[in-house]
Amino acid sequence: MSGEGTDPVVLDKRFVLPRDELNSGGHARLFKAYDNETGTHVAVKLFAPVTHVDPRTLELSWSNELDVYSRLEAHPNLLQVVGFGTPSDGAPWIAFEWCGEDLGVVVTREALSWEQLRPIALEILAGLSVLHARGWVHRDLKPGNVLVDGAQVKLADFGTMRYREVTSFGKTMSQLGTRPYCPPESGTENPLPAYDVYSFAVLVICCLLGDFELSGTTPAAALGRVAVPEPIRLLLARCLSDEEQQRPGSAGVVLAEIEQIAKGEAVAQDVPEIGIHLPINVTQIFRDVTLAETAGFEEFRREFGPRVRLVRDPKSVDKQGLLLVGQSLLAAVAPHESRTGSIFVKHVWRPPVAHLERLRKRGVGATIRWVATPMRPLEADAAISELLRALAEREAANPEQHTRVEVHDRWERVLDAKFAIARERGKDVTYSALRVEGARVYLTTTDRSADPQLGEAAGDPQHDGTVRAWRGGSDRRKRGGVLRERGEP
DSSP states (O other): OBOOTTSOEEETTTEEEOSSOSEEETTEEEEEEEETTTTEEEEEEEEOOGGGSOHHHHHHHHHHHHHHHHHSOOOTTBOOEEEEEOOTTSOOEEEEEOOOEEHHHHHHHSOOOHHHHHHHHHHHHHHHHHHHHTTEEOSOOSGGGEEEETTEEEEOOOTTOEESSSOOOOTTTSSOSOTTTSOTTTTOSSOOTHHHHHHHHHHHHHHHHTOSSOTTSOHHHHHTTOOOOHHHHHHHHHHTOSSGGGSOSSHHHHHHHHHHHHTTOOOSOOOOEEEEEOOHHHHHHHHHHHTOTTOOHHHHHHHTOSEEEEEEOTTOSSSOOEEEEOSSOEEEEEEOSSSTTEEEEEEEEOOOHHHHHHHHHHSEEEEOEEESSOSSHHHHHHHHHHHHHHHHHHHHHSHHHHHHHHHHHHHHHHHHHHHHHHHHHTSOOOOSEEEEETTEEEEEOOOTTTOTTOSEEEEEEOTTSEEEEEETTEEEEEEOOGGGGSOOO
16 A cells, blocks of 8 residues: 555556545445546455454454455346555555445435335346355345446445355354344354345335334334235335344345236235224224324234234134234234134234234234235135134144143233232222132122122223223223233243
8 A cells, every 4th residue: 555645545556545434334445436447446445454354353354244245246236346455554445346335325315115116126136046046145235235327227235245154253243243134143154045035025124115124123024014015015115024034035035026016917925815894893893092093904914914813812712813013013913703714803002012922922823815805715714714723723732831821821811910909099909819700800809898789799800901890790990011011921
């Protein structure tokens, strides 16, 4: 490296660096430099000196990126290296072809619709397909690492890439990727191409929303706010699965499906179509909890799909009741008695976040296309039966855990009822016996000093966290459910 005082910095007697960098991050700075040989601009990535960063991290990042480029053949969707070096002061560098600006800048300047973003998305997938076909996983796909110059789209920053079969970088570089683009398995030692598939789906969502951090939400929740064709929404939902084996296997698979959808061809996948009946009274409750005066079927479908988790409703007497775990709400449903292939929504409410997440972890995942009336009711009815069977099998496979959950739910209802009655009377009451019948809890006391009229009181915890309490024939409704924050066994 040459350059003293105010003289320009020249790398390898060829690349002239400006005084100011374009941006910086991690352990490197990026410059828009001038190439004396070709008379064009290039991008120069100047790595931090070894005195400023863990030497092992620096060496791994620089050498790994060079290794990737040396193994990959030239491709129109992959950024090309034009030079590299390690000067005496210990600041290694790599020079790349110059390619416009990153996708984040493009989206920030002008909001993109799906139709505008789709050509860019296809080019991204084409580049990723080359990497995946050769056994590589990018591991840091995000708008800042996608360069756009007119119709040209190139993937950049291969410093975190690695062969699927080889060992990890170790402790210094094991936790790679950028939130919210990295999937749940971001710390894995040997990532699969499904890692990048997840990142691609998040990239699409962030670009369409113009929100690159998704603060206060999750990619799955944000998908409900994205304006895309329903087949694309279903595909993105699969890409966002927490379980990598349930995502499309590689970028090539996603690319092929998007092209099929664009041609109007049906994508070969088993996505059941199930009817959902939203009664007027439940629709009003849904509007109340979402604070949306005109919310209806479409908003309900977005809240609870297309990717949803299901658990058995512990308050269901006939074992046919289900809880739909949505983005922020729960819905109690059951197979419709008179509409084949449909489910009936009994109630919807907003639970504490901790309780929602516990149910999400316990639930069975499914991708469902919710419709007002299923076109094939018998197939839809079979899909509902399959969901109930899957839940029954999970319970049968781990009966002890299921029993613990049922015991916990039972005591949760008892405590809800007890505290609701105590709040109604303004004092705690000592009980000598209790019995539980379905969702109703009966508490018996001989403590006449607490209330001369008190004999047997009943509390009925409701789905929305309220409790009905009876005494002497009266029916008083009190807010409860404060103990729903307790952890489950």
